Amino acid sequence: MDAKEAARESIESTADALVALSHRIHAHPELKFEEVRSSAWTAGVLADAGLPVETGICGLPTAFACRVGDGPLHLALCAEYDALPGIGHACGHNVIAATAVGAGIALARLADDLGITVSVIGTPAEEGGGGKVLLLERGAFAGVHAAMMVHPAPFDDLRPRVSAVSHFRVRYTGRESHAAAAPERGVNAADAFTVAQVAIGLLRQHLRAGDQVHGVVTHGGEVANVVPAHTEGVWMARAPTEDRLRELRPRVDDCFHAGAIATGASVAIEDVAPTYAHMEHDPDLVEAYRRNAHAAGRPEPGDGAITFSTDMGNVSLEVPAIHPCIGIDSGGAVNHQPEFAAACVNASADRAVLEGALALAWTAIDAATGAVRDRLVAGRR
Secondary structure, X not given: OOHHHHHHHHHHHOHHHHHHHHHHHHHOOOOOOOOHHHHHHHHHHHHHOOOOOEEOHHHOOOOEEEEEOOOOEEEEEEEOXXXXXXXXXXXXXXXXXXXXXXXXHHHHOOHHHHOEEEEEEEOOOOOOOOHHHHHHHOOOOOOOOEEEOOEEEOOOEOOOEEOEEEEXXXXXXXXXXXXXXXXXXXXXXXXXXXXHHHHHHHHHOOOOOOOEEEXXXXXXXXXXXXXXXXXXXXXXXXXXXXXXXXXXXXXXXXXXXHHHHHHOOEEEEEEOOOOEOOOOEOHHHHHHHHHHHHHOOOOOOEXXXXXXXXXXXXXXXXXXXXXXXXXXXXOOOOOOOHHHHHHOOOHXXXXXXXXXXXXXXXXXXXXXXXXXXXXXXXXXO
16 A cells, blocks of 8 residues: 555544544634643544654643654644634634644654654644744754645635734823813823824825734723723734835834824833744645645645735744645635634535645655655755
């Protein structure tokens, strides 16, 4: 039996466990760095398959690593499992986790024959926590030659446009006063946000294509008859590359400083997560995934039609990587909508788990047995 057929049989034999894992994570959504059950369940399926798992790696309690084989080519599969506040698994990380586990189990059983090392890395806090950035800095990807994962979306997309992004908190401090009796004695921190948001709205017409700014006010005051002295919001600035982001961010910060100047409030701006980099998709691995996804039953994919940000971008600047999107039937809903969350456990999402795992495993087999192997082992782009 050849390696690809063996991988198919392995995934088919674990199909029930993989789908059950996806559904279990989906039913119990946990936020960034709080994925205690989700990470344990994901690691548990690997352990149940007889594979070694180290939990709490790199000082992150909800990260783990499962490493098998000792071949010269080291391939990593990234599992995500955190959810979004309020709307749960509206980005389908339950599918991502199960897909990585399925591919990892299949490849682990072939590692010696293929001459590879396989790691499944549990990567917490993709939704605004930068878990992969922390894992990179702390050595979780040391010695890895290529990293792969697939991400649910409304349709298949080979090379989604992954923007660089910074996440930051803005706090204004003013002075309380009676809003009717002595408003002139107050310094309105809510007005500072109003000025800043108007400035950002005006800035948008001068931004270059691909630059984006968005955010929410998380605290706007206490009661209507007291001039609000404390307001707070969380914002994101995105650009197609890290260089472009470094140009954009000061312009956005100036809008928040304008709010402080105009109202007399003070402002504090602080990053709340590591900066996410743009993504560089390895062309050879992308092409291998395209062929294998089609052979696994996936439709012809788009190419660069979807835009988002992910800490997998940081990984891709260190080692060759791919992050294709795998389509599910979401009824027209897009990621980060409640309707998309509901779709992430339907029949099409379950198929995506199995077909995505198969496409990843087959792509890894091609990387281990084809011409790209020498380039990856040598660390060449």
